Amino acid sequence: MKIVYLNTNYEDSHIEEKHIHAAGMQLHVHNGLKPSEFAPAVEDADALVVALEKVDRNLLDGMPKLRVIGRMGVGIDSVDIEAASKRGIPVINVPDYCIEEVALQAVSMILAAHRKLVPAQTIVKDGRWDNNELKPIQALSGLTLGLIGMGRIGNKVIEYMRAFGLRIAVSDPFLRADQVPTGVELLSFEELLKEADILSIHCPLTPETKHIINRDTLALMKKQPIIVNVSRGGMINEQDLAEGLDNGQIRYAALDVLNQEPPDIGHPLIHHPKALITNHIAWYSVEAEIRLREMSVTRVIDYLEGRPVPTIVNAKGLEALK
Known part of the structure; x- marks a missing residue:
């Protein structure tokens, strides 16, 4: 054969x-x-x-x-x-094959975005030592982490993030309440968008989930969340996300995947001051x-x-x- x-x-x-x-x-x-x-x-x-x-x-x-x-x-x-x-x-x-790796990438991006590590590095590289423009940074333990989807990788993210003392919630239409880990809340998609300070995407790309993050769903996000995506670029309408970053609807975006890879040189997120973009490396070790x-x-x-x-x-x- x-x-x-x-x-x-x-x-x-x-x-x-x-x-x-x-x-x-x-x-x-x-x-x-x-x-x-x-x-x-x-x-x-x-x-x-x-x-x-x-x-x-x-x-x-x-x-x-x-x-x-x-x-x-x-x-x-x-x-x-x-x-x-x-x-x-x-x-x-x-x-x-890469559950640990992708989950760790998500956690790394959550922490880097929350602690504003990239803008902090930019300040230092510019020869400055002023941290006022990084403020405010809230205590992580007082925030809500919301996961869209909870398969193998989502479960591993929850395992890693428990140590930080956040409230953790998940939205997944295929889950029952008794299938969610102890201490994790199961919310509707709309509830999750309204309550999450940090939103991490962990579901497969299907016709139903394509551009699940768009102008309409961004409008439901009340807490100006950080959005993290290590799943598939097609989950996000990137132009809508860029607009959300510009108008303050979204605090920060950390993405390992994009709709088009590699992206065009004029992609609205590549050089955005509120975005951390990596080159689809989450899977790798x-x-x-x-x-x-x-x-x-x-x-x-x-x-x-x-x-x-x-x-x-x-x-x-x-x-x-x-």
């Missing part, structure tokens, strides 16, 4: 080779390809593995033998799940990268060899076809 890696862009493939060759399968790696060059590279693939490359209906139509898609990462918004499901093709992601590669390849092989896989994202859709 032939496993094709498309534009995953690692310098070598020794991790993948070890597992694929041990299974008696073939590995074909194609990096640096343009969409117009995809067809001959993938046409006879039994399995396709991608990182951020889009897998749409046209690409799927050119792979008549395809049995499984592996997505190297958490989000699956780059894959046409409906088209894959109609073909009976499972889509396997790896939502459990040396260990997480190894886990990602190991888990991606072994789950694809497990499926091809008939073993159960824990993270088939369209399992319900496939079951409905039976």
Whole structure:
């Protein structure tokens, strides 16, 4: 069987080779390809593995033998799940390889934004030593941290943030009150927006959550909150957020993800004095990268060899076809 890696862009493939060759399968790696060059590279693939490359209906139509898609990462918004499901093709992601890393990035951004570390550094680099323009900074323990979504990463953020003594609340339409950790409040989305001093986003990007932060939802935020996003850039209407920062609706924004990556040079948030932007690095540690590669390849092989896989994202859709 032939496993094709498309534009995953690692310098070598020794991790993948070890597992694929041990299974008696073939590995074909194609990096640096343009969409117009995809067809001959993938046409006879039994399995396709991608990182951020889009897998749409046209690409799927050119792979008549395809049995499984592996997505190297958490989000699956780059894959046409409906088209894959109609073909009976499972889509396997790896939502459990970087829980610690992404949660720690969120916590780091929360603390940096709250303590105004970036503007404080700018003052020092400008040769000044006056802290009046940084005031006020409230005690963290008196604030409310609100989480939009509470999956694996949201749970880890709660675990880390408990030590700071904040009130912690979450909004998640898939949670019941008895599923929320002790001491954490479950609120409606509107209640969370009204009560949060710090708002951290931890839900997947879907048609329902796209631009969940926009002019209308910003208007519901009564406490001029800090907004943190380590999930997907598409959660936020960035122009609306920039306006919210300009008019004082929002105190600060700390984002590891943007709608377009890399962003245009004129992006309204890149040089904004009330924004901290990092380059989609939340997922990364040396260990997480190894886990990602190991888990991606072994789950694809497990499926091809008939073993159960824990993270088939369209399992319900496939079951409905039976």
